[in-house]
Amino acid sequence: MFSVVVPGRPCLTDIIAIDSQPNGQATKFAFTIPLSPSLSEIVVFFLPGTTLPPNTGAAIYAQLPDPNTGHPSDFRFIGALANEKPSGIFTVRPAGASARRSEAEEEDDMLDEGGASGGAAGVMTLGISIEDAQNIAPQLAALEAERPSGQTSMALVPQAAAQRQVSTKVLAQRIIGNAFNFLASFAQNDKGQDVVPLKSFHNWWAKFERRIEADPTFLEREDPTTNV
Numbered sequence: 540m541f542s543v544v545v546p547g548r549p550c551l552t553d554i555i556a557i558d559s560q561p562n563g564q565a566t567k568f569a570f571t572i573p574l575s576p577s578l579s580e581i582v583v584f585f586l587p588g589t590t591l592p593p594n595t596g597a598a599i600y601a602q603l604p605d606p607n608t609g610h611p612s613d614f615r616f617i618g619a620l621a622n623e624k625p626s627g628i629f630t631v632r633p634a635g636a637s638a639r640r641s642e643a644e645e646e647d648d649m650l651d652e653g654g655a656s657g658g659a660a661g662v663m664t665l666g667i668s669i670e671d672a673q674n675i676a677p678q679l680a681a682l683e684a685e686r687p688s689g690q691t692s693m694a695l696v697p698q699a700a701a702q703r704q705v706s707t708k709v710l711a712q713r714i715i716g717n718a719f720n721f722l723a724s725f726a727q728n729d730k731g732q733d734v735v736p737l738k739s740f741h742n743w744w745a746k747f748e749r750r751i752e753a754d755p756t757f758l759e760r761e762d763p764t765t766n767v
Contacts, residue, residue: 584626
């Protein structure tokens with residue numbers, strides 16, 4: 540149902556279903572992500588064909604090691620996805636952590652696993668829970684209040700898209716295709732694995748957001764990757 544991209548690493552698809560329902564449809568999932576090299580942001584998106592039940596969303600939580608004890612901390616809500624918003628970039632820092640570092644510092648950490656500024660050792664557990672949209676909305680509002688002014692809204696349904704009836708599968712395919720077409724030229728071979736620098740993800744996301752703001756309907760057209 541879901542996939543995760545950590546900049547500079549292969550795409551993650553090894554999701555684990557945490558709960559089992561009588562109808563066979565799990566509602567809670569988890570990814571385990573090593574924290575070395577360090578990371579501060581991840582991309583989460585629906586795989587093609589994924590559609591959530593009506594009036595629900597995918598709440599995303601991160602559990603990081605406590606910086607003082609190294610023990611797992613409580614799960615912290617970091618955002619959500621929905622049929623109307625099948626992908627997003629999410630910040631994964633412990634609560635109370637300092638403001639985000641520069642891209643150059645983050646790239647240095649990814650290239651230097653043993654660097655002095657490397658992230659905390661251990662793993663992060665990324666939890667994804669299918670929940671009622673009305674239960675997710677207050678958490679999104681609280682998270683929105685913590686964000687610096689001027690940053691893109693985290694609302695599950697953008698106002699301009701609220702009335703759209705475009706297939707979730709089509710939207711997901713177009714977003715993924717848009718990202719792939721842009722990022723493919725930046726891929727670098729590292730020990731047999733294609734990796735993409737963090738800066739390239741930031742550049743794609745910034746360009747994608749500008750395109751959405753300038754032309755909110757471009758994903759509804761047949762060839763949204765043209766002139767992206």
